[in-house]
Amino acid sequence: MTEITFRQALQRGLREALDADPDVFxxxxxxxxxxxxxxxxxxxLEKYGPDRIRDTPISEAAFVxxxxxxxxxxxxxxxxxxxxxxxxxxxxxxxxxxxxxxxxSGGQVKVPxxxxxxxxxxxxxxxxxxxxxxxxxxxxxxxxxxxxxNPYDALGLLRSAxxxxxPVIFAENALLYGMRGDVPDDEYRVPLGVADVKRSxxxxxxxGWAHGIVTLLDAADKLSETGVSAEVVDLRxxxxxxMDTVVGSVEKTGRAxxxxxxxxxxxxxAEVAAEIGYRCSDILDGPVxxxxxxxxxxxxxxPLEQLGIPQTQxxxxxxxxxxxx
Amino acid sequence: xxLIRQFEEVCGExxxxxxxxxxxxxxxxxxxIAVGAISRLQPHDYIVTxxxxxxxxxxxxxxxxxxxxxLFGRIGGLNKGKGGSMHLFDAEKGVMGxxxxxxxxxxxxxxxxxxHQYRKTDGICLVFFGDGATNQGTYHEVMNLAAVxxxxxxFFLENNLYGMGSRFDRVRGGGDDFYTGAAMYGIEHAVxxxxxxxxxxxxxxxxxxxxxxxxxxxxxIEAKTFRFQGxxxxxxxxxxxxxxxxxxxxxxxxVTFPRDLLAQELVTEAELExxxxxxxxxxxxxxxxxxxxxxxxxxxxxxxxxA
Numbered sequence: 001m002t003e004i005t006f007r008q009a010l011q012r013g014l015r016e017a018l019d020a021d022p023d024v025f026x027x028x029x030x031x032x033x034x035x036x037x038x039x040x041x042x043x044x045l046e047k048y049g050p051d052r053i054r055d056t057p058i059s060e061a062a063f064v065x066x067x068x069x070x071x072x073x074x075x076x077x078x079x080x081x082x083x084x085x086x087x088x089x090x091x092x093x094x095x096x097x098x099x100x101x102x103x104x105s106g107g108q109v110k111v112p113x114x115x116x117x118x119x120x121x122x123x124x125x126x127x128x129x130x131x132x133x134x135x136x137x138x139x140x141x142x143x144x145x146x147x148x149x150n151p152y153d154a155l156g157l158l159r160s161a162x163x164x165x166x167p168v169i170f171a172e173n174a175l176l177y178g179m180r181g182d183v184p185d186d187e188y189r190v191p192l193g194v195a196d197v198k199r200s201x202x203x204x205x206x207x208g209w210a211h212g213i214v215t216l217l218d219a220a221d222k223l224s225e226t227g228v229s230a231e232v233v234d235l236r237x238x239x240x241x242x243m244d245t246v247v248g249s250v251e252k253t254g255r256a257x258x259x260x261x262x263x264x265x266x267x268x269x270a271e272v273a274a275e276i277g278y279r280c281s282d283i284l285d286g287p288v289x290x291x292x293x294x295x296x297x298x299x300x301x302x303p304l305e306q307l308g309i310p311q312t313q314x315x316x317x318x319x320x321x322x323x324x325x
Numbered sequence: 326x327x328l329i330r331q332f333e334e335v336c337g338e339x340x341x342x343x344x345x346x347x348x349x350x351x352x353x354x355x356x357x358i359a360v361g362a363i364s365r366l367q368p369h370d371y372i373v374t375x376x377x378x379x380x381x382x383x384x385x386x387x388x389x390x391x392x393x394x395x396l397f398g399r400i401g402g403l404n405k406g407k408g409g410s411m412h413l414f415d416a417e418k419g420v421m422g423x424x425x426x427x428x429x430x431x432x433x434x435x436x437x438x439x440x441h442q443y444r445k446t447d448g449i450c451l452v453f454f455g456d457g458a459t460n461q462g463t464y465h466e467v468m469n470l471a472a473v474x475x476x477x478x479x480f481f482l483e484n485n486l487y488g489m490g491s492r493f494d495r496v497r498g499g500g501d502d503f504y505t506g507a508a509m510y511g512i513e514h515a516v517x518x519x520x521x522x523x524x525x526x527x528x529x530x531x532x533x534x535x536x537x538x539x540x541x542x543x544x545x546i547e548a549k550t551f552r553f554q555g556x557x558x559x560x561x562x563x564x565x566x567x568x569x570x571x572x573x574x575x576x577x578x579x580v581t582f583p584r585d586l587l588a589q590e591l592v593t594e595a596e597l598e599x600x601x602x603x604x605x606x607x608x609x610x611x612x613x614x615x616x617x618x619x620x621x622x623x624x625x626x627x628x629x630x631x632a
Contacts, residue, residue: 056470057466057469065436065467066432067436068432069436069438069440070436072437073437092426102632103630104407105408106404107405107628107629108415109414111632165631166632
């Protein structure tokens with residue numbers, strides 16, 4: 001075991017893949033000479049050279065689509081977007097090319113590509129730079145979408161994502177880059193499509209992912225002080241969803257809360273809540289409790305921005321309101 | 326060229342009979358481009374094209390019967406009936422689609438070209454597009470990307486003057502020629518060619534590809550051409566006058582090329598007749614093959630979403 005940061009875990013995964021497979025290469029905006037906007041790729045250009053660590057023009061549609069083309073040709077590109085907010089500039093290439101080219105061709109080609117991007121808000125970047133469109137991409141057949149909540153999962157999921165033969169959107173909540181955690185020295189994998197119980201409990205199941213897990217674990221600590229035993233389920237993969245693990249937990253606790261840090265309306269949290277309601281209606285003690293980000297653009301001003309982001313107390317209040325716990 | 330023409334004529338009939346549905350865009354009038362350009366490729370080269378893609382597939386030697394079956398939506402089709410007219414694929418032959426979002430194919434083509442560069446082969450990617458696609462951002466982004474990375478990529482503009490119902494000069498401020506703009510991105514080899522002259526297209530492509538394989542980076546060819554029929558089967562062609570169409574039809578490569586060959590005594594009428602009869606048989610067989618191929622079984626709805 002070694003304690004490393006979330007950022008270091010990602011860099012370790014990238015270095016391993018570059019070492020292991022000559023077909024793996026990286027491309028993105030300022031990932032080379034600059035070292036990456038969030039420094040995940042720092043030092044890689046010096047070690048692996050400009051053929052494999054490719055700085056691109058600011059042309060998201062061009063280089064995301066070029067990643068698809070390279071993957072179709074059998075390479076294994078790891079493409080970095082400077083922000084998940086910019087994925088919209090490449091939306092056509094993500095949704096119409098990466099997600100569909102295999103299906104439309106009748107299975108003649110595959111797209112072993114990873115599209116990494118920092119995501120989420122909370123650091124006063126304003127409305128256009130604080131969005132989490134992995135929520136949208138998770139509704140698209142043909143894509144896989146993951147979003148880890150700690151260094152262990154980040155490395156294990158990245159290894160699986162790079163080895164996967166499908167396009168994987170790898171959403172890295174920017175608030176987590178500095179998080180420290182123990183990571184085994186062996187080459188473990190975290191499989192795609194498998195949720196994880198981050199904390200066991202018997203009174204309520206709290207479901208979330210990525211930075212939301214930090215909030216839920218904090219809420220679980222606080223709840224335990226009042227005698228409430230909360231189980232925390234980390235989705236880890238947003239598509240395909242591992243609803244069996246979620247439902248298994250709810251069958252044990254009889255209560256459920258879903259935390260989605262993004263917009264409440266039409267988001268992934270709504271989907272998870274609907275599925276819990278559909279599959280667990282005769283077990284639940286009440287409606288599925290929901291906590292979500294404000295249905296508003298992210299404001300710049302810190303107090304306003306924080307008001308729109310789910311906090312620990314909001315989770316506790318929602319549980320009290322819904323279930324009287 | 327005659328195979329493409331005959332195939333497209335029959336497609337039109339099949340559409341009228343309801344055996345082909347959805348959008349159907351015929352390549353009639355532009356045959357000299359696909360045949361002239363694709364004849365210069367090597368087996369390891371890639372082709373990426375737009376939604377008017379039957380001609381490119383056939384020129385690459387893709388099986389006409391499986392192409393027709395694809396248009397019929399049958400399991401025996403190239404894409405198991407899941408792609409349709411606008412999305413023809415034959416990966417073994419390097420035909421990487423048929424793309425129906427105008428301009429969406431440029432980034433894919435850049436990535437395929439990049440794979441050749443990364444692996445240090447002499448392969449290239451030939452990307453076809455229409456004049457309409459030049460107003461999309463991806464066109465400009467990828468011309469720049471290809472130039473700055475020196476990608477082995479041939480941009481091939483099929484300028485048929487109309488993006489659906491809009492003549493290019495109603496939607497473009499840059500004048501009559503498109504190829505002159507390539508230099509702005511650092512693409513040094515950019516030429517125009519008569520898209521109705523198959524030998525001229527072949528020659529221009531040969532020269533361009535030679536430079537690309539030599540490591541000179543991307544090249545650009547603009548072929549001036551015309552589609553004789555509407556944008557799709559749904560198009561009554563109210564936006565252009567018949568005199569313009571007739572002027573282009575007088576230069577129909579299906580007529581002029583054999584005429585020239587006969588005049589130069591390079592072929593006899595009997596030999597031409599033999600070719601035509603053989604092509605007619607092939608297309609008739611393709612229809613039979615398509616009709617006899619079943620629709621995809623239900624489980625195909627959910628297969629091929631993931632590898």
